[in-house]
Structure formats: structure tokens, C-alpha cells
Amino acid sequence: MGLLQLLKSQFLCQLIICYVFLASGLIVNLLQLCTSPLWLINKQLARRLNVRLAYCISSQMVAALEWWSGTECTLYTDPKSYSLYGNENAIVVLNHMFEIDFLCGWTFCERFGVLGSSKVLAKKELAYVPIIGWMWYFLEIVFCKRKWEEDRTTVAQSLQRLQDYPENFWFLLYCEGTRFTPKKHQISMQVAESKGLPKLKYHLLPRTKGFWVTVQNLRGTAAAVYDSTLNFRNNEVPTLLGILNGKKYHADLYVRRIPLELIPEDEAECAAWLHKLYQEKDSFQEHYTETGCFPGPIVSPARRPWSLINWLFWSCLLLYPLALLLIQLISSGSVLTIVVSAAICYAASAGVRWMIGQTEINRGSNYGNKEVPLNKN
Ligand SMILES: CC/C=C\C/C=C\C/C=C\C/C=C\C/C=C\C/C=C\CCC(=O)SCCNC(=O)CCNC(=O)[C@H](O)C(C)(C)COP(=O)(O)OP(=O)(O)OC[C@H]1O[C@@H](n2cnc3c(N)ncnc32)[C@H](O)[C@@H]1OP(=O)(O)O
Numbered sequence: 298m299g300l301l302q303l304l305k306s307q308f309l310c311q312l313i314i315c316y317v318f319l320a321s322g323l324i325v326n327l328l329q330l331c332t333s334p335l336w337l338i339n340k341q342l343a344r345r346l347n348v349r350l351a352y353c354i355s356s357q358m359v360a361a362l363e364w365w366s367g368t369e370c371t372l373y374t375d376p377k378s379y380s381l382y383g384n385e386n387a388i389v390v391l392n393h394m395f396e397i398d399f400l401c402g403w404t405f406c407e408r409f410g411v412l413g414s415s416k417v418l419a420k421k422e423l424a425y426v427p428i429i430g431w432m433w434y435f436l437e438i439v440f441c442k443r444k445w446e447e448d449r450t451t452v453a454q455s456l457q458r459l460q461d462y463p464e465n466f467w468f469l470l471y472c473e474g475t476r477f478t479p480k481k482h483q484i485s486m487q488v489a490e491s492k493g494l495p496k497l498k499y500h501l502l503p504r505t506k507g508f509w510v511t512v513q514n515l516r517g518t519a520a521a522v523y524d525s526t527l528n529f530r531n532n533e534v535p536t537l538l539g540i541l542n543g544k545k546y547h548a549d550l551y552v553r554r555i556p557l558e559l560i561p562e563d564e565a566e567c568a569a570w571l572h573k574l575y576q577e578k579d580s581f582q583e584h585y586t587e588t589g590c591f592p593g594p595i596v597s598p599a600r601r602p603w604s605l606i607n608w609l610f611w612s613c614l615l616l617y618p619l620a621l622l623l624i625q626l627i628s629s630g631s632v633l634t635i636v637v638s639a640a641i642c643y644a645a646s647a648g649v650r651w652m653i654g655q656t657e658i659n660r661g662s663n664y665g666n667k668e669v670p671l672n673k674n
């Protein structure tokens with residue numbers, strides 16, 4: 298193990314990264330709250346400000362992936378589509394198998410200049426995660442309860458609000474609705490069988506309603522669907538804790554640009570179209586398993602320095618007062634103050650560990666885990 302790698306694996310270094318993330322995140326959340334009155338006066342300006350504030354938070358996680366762990370992200374795509382990435386609004390359909398798939402997505406957002414404005418159809422539970430969830434509130438992220446009776450109106454309304462969004466954005470949709478586990482896969486394949494659909498090997502059966510409502514409400518706003526399939530080399534199982542430990546992974550992303558006009562408007566036809574898309578995605582994963590690469594040319598954008606610069610800025614701003622505080626604390630000699638400070642540090646690190654837990658598959662929800670009564674046709 299090299300010296301740098303040893304340094305990266307030290308708990309103290311990870312603690313510093315988490316401290317900067319936590320302290321800067323809360324400051325940014327507060328600044329976002331301060332933009333509230335501006336929404337009434339100049340909504341578009343408030344949105345633009347929030348895009349930049351959100352960048353301060355999400356780019357720290359991107360910096361951890363790109364600069365701290367040195368993870369490499371390779372893009373396989375058609376060079377003709379490449380020039381459009383970042384210059385139009387798009388709906389991104391991504392497989393949901395890895396704990397850091399969202400972070401790889403964010404990395405590509407960063408490289409194409411849409412990180413601050415990127416959006417997702419997220420489960421409601423994530424709205425309560427401090428920093429990220431609170432940041433999303435001001436970014437007009439679309440939340441769902443994964444209960445169609447309630448989601449059908451709320452999701453459509455939230456999507457419609459994005460029609461006059463002042464910056465280009467990518468709207469991420471995990472149509473599988475939950476992370477892949479063998480049990481969820483087995484249950485969803487029973488559903489596939491009952492619907493007479495071909496089985497998928499690498500994906501859960503996609504939930505079609507969210508896709509249909511997104512496409513319908515973003516017609517005229519988004520230009521295309523980016524069908525994205527992610528995998529990692531050498532059967533790596535990447536985790537956020539691994540990233541914090543400085544472990545380097547190799548992500549490969551295969552993206553096909555599909556103009557929105559090609560997607561049927563009728564709900565049933567749109568659902569059939571999505572099922573066919575997932576059968577194709579499954580064949581790309583099969584190709585990857587057999588050959589170690591996706592079909593198509595590699596046109597990888599390089600990582601940009603901005604996420605690192607942002608992290609260095611917040612570190613300089615926040616580590617100096619922390620050091621002063623620690624010196625004062627130790628020199629005060631008060632046992633009570635030291636114990637209280639240690640307790641605050643412990644609570645903060647437990648909080649960050651809980652947030653990281655949100656990304657862990659074995660702490661995932663039970664959605665898609667329950668056997669459903671099937672009407673065999
Ligand atoms: C160039 C580079 C390109 C790309 C770069 C890549 C990405 C970057 C882009 C943007 C980044 C932005 C942000 C990223 C940051 C963070 C993201 C983090 C996480 C958030 C992710 C989540 O929270 S995922 C969970 C929430 N999302 C979803 O659930 C979406 C999918 N779900 C739906 O669409 C659902 O339909 C719904 C939520 C709208 C409603 O759910 P509900 O369960 O109520 O209804 P359903 O219709 O789905 O269910 C009933 C029907 O389903 C059938 N059924 C039953 N059991 C199953 C089963 N196990 N599997 C499949 N289907 C099942 C049932 O039979 C019913 O069928 P019908 O025929 O009656 O419809």
C-alpha cells in the first residue's frame with residue numbers, strides 16, 4: 298500500500314471530509330432558506346441561485362469519487378449525440394443495481410455542466426435526509442410515495458412546474474423503482490411471467506407509470522430520453538464507504554439518445570415501449586458480462602477541476618475555525634466542555650454514517666419485496 302493510499306484509509310482524513318461536507322452543507326441549506334423570499338419576487342433568479350448553491354453540496358461527493366478515490370468513469374456513446382449532452386433537457390433512464398449509481402450519474406452531470414440543476418424522481422423518504430434532502434426541496438426535485446393513487450397527481454404537478462426551468466437539466470428516472478436484490482428480482486420476474494413479458498436477467502421489471510407520466514409532462518420541455526446502462530469492471534461492488542476509504546473503481550456507462558418524439562403517447566403503448574427498452578438494456582448487460590465492455594465507441598469527457606476547487610474552498614473556510622476551536626478547547630482544560638464537544642462530534646459522525654446508510658442496499662426498503670397476488674392470463 299502506497300503512502301497516499303494509507304493516508305486515504307485513515308479515519309481522521311475521512312472525518313475531515315465528512316466534517317467539511319456536514320458544515321458546508323448546513324450553511325448552504327441555510328443560504329437556500331434565505332432565498333425563499335426571492336421566489337416571490339424573481340422566481341427564475343431564485344432558481345439559478347439554488348442551482349449554484351446545490352452545486353456546492355453535490356460536487357463535494359463528486360470530488361470524493363473523482364479526486365479522492367480516483368474512480369474512472371468511461372462513457373460509451375454515439376459521437377453525434379455527444380455534442381447535445383448538457384445542451385438540452387433530457388430524461389435519463391438508469392439501471393439501479395449499485396450503491397453509488399447515483400454518484401456516477403452525478404459525475405457525468407458534472408462533466409456536462411448540469412450537476413447543479415440535475416433532478417430525479419425520488420422516494421419521499423429521501424426528502425428528510427439532512428443536507429441532500431433539504432437541498433433537493435429548493436431544487437424542485439420530484440418526490441413520490443410509490444403509491445400510484447397519490448403519485449399520479451402530485452408527480453404530474455411537480456413535473457409541470459419544471460416546464461419553465463431556466464437552466465438545462467437531466468431528469469433521472471430509476472424505472473425499476475428500488476435497488477436490485479435477488480429476492481426483489483425473483484418476485485418481479487413472477488410479475489413479468491404473469492404479464493406474459495420476457496424475463497430479465499440483470500434488471501427488475503420496470504414500473505411503467507412513472508415513466509409515462511414523466512414523458513407526458515416533459516413533452517416540449519425535454520428533447521430526448523438518455524437510455525443509460527451502468528456497470529463496473531472486474532465484478533466490483535462499489536460502495537460510498539469504499540469511496541471514502543479512497544478505493545478506486547472503474548465505471549462504464551453506455552448511453553443511447555432517443556428523441557422524445559419516438560416514444561408513444563398512449564399509456565399502454567408507452568409501457569410496452571419501456572418493457573422493450575429494458576429487454577434491450579438486459580442484452581447490453583449480457584454483452585458486458587461476456588466481453589467486459591459495452592457496444593459502441595468510447596467518447597469520455599475528462600473530469601473538470603471545479604468540484605475539487607469547490608472542496609478546497611470549503612475546506613479552507615471551515616478547517617481554520619475548527620483548528621482554533623480545538624486549540625481553545627484543549628487549553629481551556631474544562632473536562633465538561635471537552636466531554637460535551639466529544640459527544641457533539643460523535644453525534645455528527647453517527648449522523649453522517651446514517652446518511653451513508655441511505656445508499657446501502659442491505660438497509661434498503663421492502664418495496665418490491667412482497668409477493669403480490671398474480672392474475673395469470
Ligand atoms: C450522458 C450521460 C447520461 C446519463 C448520466 C446518468 C445519470 C445522471 C442524471 C441525473 C442525476 C440526478 C440525480 C441523482 C441523485 C440522486 C438520486 C438518488 C436516488 C433517488 C432514487 C429513488 O428514490 S428510486 C425510487 C423512486 N422512484 C421510482 O419509484 C420511479 C419508478 N416507479 C414508478 O414509476 C412507479 O410507477 C410509481 C412510483 C410512479 C408508482 O408506484 P406504485 O408502486 O404505486 O405503482 P406501480 O404502477 O409501479 O405498481 C403497480 C403495478 O406494478 C406491478 N407490479 C407489482 N409488483 C411489481 C414488481 N415487483 N415489479 C414490477 N411491477 C410490479 C403491478 O402488477 C401493477 O401493474 P399494472 O400493470 O397495473 O401497472
Ligand SMILES: CCCCCCCCCCCCCCCC(=O)OC[C@@H](O)COP(=O)(O)O
Binds near residue numbers: 358420475660
Ligand atoms: C463527501 C462526503 C460524503 C459524506 C456522505 C454523505 C452521504 C449522503 C448520501 C445521501 C444520498 C442519498 C441518495 C440515495 C440514493 C439511493 O440509492 O436511494 C435508494 C432509492 O433509489 C431506492 O431505495 P430502496 O427502495 O431502499 O432500494
